[in-house]
Amino acid sequence: MIQKAIGLLGGTFDPIHVGHLRPAIALLERLNLSEVRLIPNYIPPHKATPDSSPEHRLAMVQLAASQTTGLVVDERELKRDRPSYTLDTLKELRAELPDTPLCFLMGMDSLCQLDQWHGWQQLLDYAHLVVSHRPGWQPDFNANISALVKAHATSDAKQLSRQVSGCIYLFDNPQLDISSTHIRNCVKEGNNPQYLLPEPVLNYIRDKGLYQLPVL
């Protein structure tokens, strides 16, 4: 029997912010998910080395999750000493949860570049993709992504509970112009990023002196 769906939000989370958390909470409700797992990556496949260590990024994700019912932290990618390919994570989760719909959440920037991901054509064999709109990223896809969306898109949220994988759902979320890059730059420049991220996460950044420019 098919179980209640879960959400998966992978990210570098350097640091985690409201642009991650609001769509996660709204999708928990919209898709009637039993939980959303926040999955910090170890080595981001397509990004420069994060400014802060995996330990700090995990601690910030834990602080954010501890404030919100339904958000939990999944540390599995931090335990793999190699690039954090989503396909590997989804294969592991599918083996553990064969009857559970897996909804991999991402922003529109990620969907627009999905055909650069490792094994991208197999992702939908293991999970649904649930995509939040993000300022600066229009759904004007290249030929690969257009074909993928055309073959798999559904506007029926309930479809994601009826099958365990294989759908693309575009979420009509309010767009939040927030990024980790902007927050890191705010801190570096001595500006105040309050309200763009949870207060305990900002306190952690200040306590640990993260994202400060090196003193020359």
Ligand SMILES: Nc1ncnc2c1ncn2[C@@H]1O[C@H](COP(=O)(O)OP(=O)(O)OP(=O)(O)O)[C@@H](O)[C@H]1O
């Ligand atoms: N403001 C946002 N709205 C919608 N989705 C977002 C937003 N910010 C991040 N995401 C999504 O969350 C996931 C993890 O993002 P990530 O941790 O790389 O944050 P980021 O803000 O994009 O980081 P950076 O600025 O360092 O590139 C990605 O799928 C990304 O598209």
Ligand SMILES: O=C(O)c1ccc[n+]([C@@H]2O[C@H](COP(=O)([O-])O)[C@@H](O)[C@H]2O)c1
């Ligand atoms: O599997 C891949 O090739 C791949 C390529 C780029 C990003 N991802 C994953 O997508 C999520 C968001 O990535 P990022 O770089 O926006 O933090 C995170 O879980 C990454 O590990 C995965």
